[in-house]
Amino acid sequence: MTEKAKLIAPRLPRGFEDRTPGEIAAVGAMIDTIRKVYERYGFDPVETPLLELTETLGKFLPDTDRPNAGVFSLQDDDEQWMSLRYDLTAPLARYFAENFETLPKPYRSYRQGYVFRNEKPGPGRFRQFMQFDADTVGAGGPEADAEMYMMVADVMDELGLKGQYVVKVNNRKVLDGVLDTAGITSDGQKLTVLRAIDKLDKFGPEGVKLLLGAGRKDESGDFTKGAGLTPAQIEPILAYVDSGVPAPGVEKGSNAHVIATINTLAGLIGGSEAGLQGLQELASIFGLISAAGFSGRVILDPSVVRGLEYYTGPVFEVELTFKVQNEKGQDVVFGAVGSGGRYDGLIARFRREPVPATGCSIGVSRLAHALKLTGNLKATEPVGPVVVLVMDKDQMAGYQAMVVELRKAGIRAEMFLGNTKNFGKQVSYADKRNSPAVIIEGSQERDQGIIQIKDLIAGKEAAAAITDNAEWKAARPGQFEVKRGDLVAAIQKLLSEQ
Incomplete structure (x- = not known):
């Protein structure tokens, strides 16, 4: 007697998720809105593959034989390492450099698709998620940056989030000036400082202070090593972080707030040339923001x-500025759903001359979750096909003819292909498919040249008021008959009324 084969448990790898038709339709509608705004601003679509040569994504490479920290990698038969893309920006840089001679400059494009992170998954943190990017390559002025912020603000407005978001802008050159003044010159130390400041919303000023110093121990006891700065070095950095807090009576995001913040930052950068250049760029950007009427929606932070x-x-x-509850039941601000910035050095990895570039990236999955919370995105099931029921197995050709007629008229339709012995199960199948109607033709209807159409939506509404089973059978709610030749017209009328 042979041992039964062991069944494989049907389960997903951690950090991945399935999507239902309703979720796909809802996110698709959101993506269409984003696309229309991007195209209104003059951006065109381009698509790059999921896999790139690993050296293309070089900034994420670990110093190991198998480059799998941060990215999912595999080796081709020619011993070339390939990786699933980590974001949509590095592939764009490769595409632009590879097609440099034929592309218009500046090159304005948008891209949408999945990216992959070989990282530890957690609540709301996936290894596969969707991004929707737009980039301008070949324009070095602040106008290109300001346009990105205006476009993202318009996207949020179009999605129904007006008054519930803010686009927060800064300049890395200003922070470089503060770091230079504080005597922080090591690239590794600078990166640790960047990551510490990036945790301000999560850990607050005290948590950032710990990460700038020796380090921080979290509630679980795990210790994160800090930047190792002295108190004298930490002080100007904390003052920099605090510089965006408006004075009493000054509205955050107003022109007065922008001017006051820039003046405060000017006192923190010392004589740094990079810092001064960053402040000049911010002044230009917010002059454009103000002139275009985006003050308040786009702020300096x-x-x-x-x-x-x-x-x-x-x-x-x-x-997004509205409150939600975290896993501990605490009220917190929803947080970031998109980001971006200027990356003038990325394409220089492929070409000797510098190529300026700036871009934005919207986290589609996270934004969709936010829209659900605000009632601006509903994961409703899309309308299913009209289902032609099979009453007589020897009449399959006739039922198929009905399906063909409906499809030629642009109507979703299918013939029931399961076990046809039970009429109730056929109707139940159509219900599960969210079908608007079923077509019924038995021998009696065929002899009379008619068909029965059961409006499943009207039937559900009418049936809700009927409590007696016999009454329901007699009433046949939502069901009516038409001539066989009027099938398409009758279904078209029903769908328009629904």
Whole structure:
């Protein structure tokens, strides 16, 4: 007697998720809205593959034989390492460099698709998630940066989030000036400082102070090593982070707040040339923001630094400002759903001359979750196909003819292909498919040249008021008959009324 084969448990790997038709439809509608705004601003679509040569994503490479820290990698038969893309920016840099001679400059494009992170998954943190990016490559002026912030603000407004978000802008050059003044010159130490400031919303000023010093121990006892700065070095950095807090009576995001913040930052950068250049860029950007009527929606916030190393100038985050409850039941601000900035050095990895670039990235999955919370995105099941029921197995050709007629008229339709012995199960199947109607033709209807159409939506509404089973059978709610030749017209009328 042979041992039964062991069944495989049907389960997903950690950090991945399935999506239902309703979720796909809801997110699709959101993506269409984002796309229309991007195209209104003059951006065109481009698509890059999921896999890139690993050296293309070089900034994430660990110093190991198998480059799998941060990215999912595999080796081709020619011993070339390939990796699933970590974001949509590095592939764009490769695409632009590879097609440099034929592309218009500046090059304005948008891209949408999944990215992959080989990191520890957690609540709301996935290893596969969708991004929707737009980038301008080949434009070095602050106008290109300001346009990104305006476009993202328009996206949020179009999605129904007006008054519930803010686009927070800063410039990495200003922070570089503060770090230079504080005597912080090591690239590794600078990166640790960036990551510490990036945790301000999560840990607060005291937590940042610990991360700038020896380090911070969390509630579980895990210790994160800090930047190792002295108290004298920490002081100007904390003053920098605090510089965006408006004075009493000054509205955050107003022109007065921008001017006051820039003046405060000017006192923290010392004689740094990079810091001064950053402040001049911010002044230009917010002059454009004000002139375009985006003040208040786009604000200056020095605490925004972005963790990625490739940002070289202005950076931003789109933060949703309404409160939600975290896993501990505490009220917290929903947080960032998009970000981006200037990355003038990334394409230089492929070409000798510097190529300026700036871009934005919207986290589609996270934004969709926010829209559900605000009632601006409903994961409703899409309308299913009209189902032609099979009453007589020897009449399959006739039922199929009905399906063909409906499809030719542009109507979703299918013939029931399961076990046809039970009429109730056929109707139940159509219900599960969210079908608007079923077509019924038995021998009696065929002899009379008619068909029965059961409006499943009207039937459900009518049946809700009927409590007696016999009454329900006699009433046949939502069911009516038409001539066989009027099938398409009758279904078209029913769908338009629904």
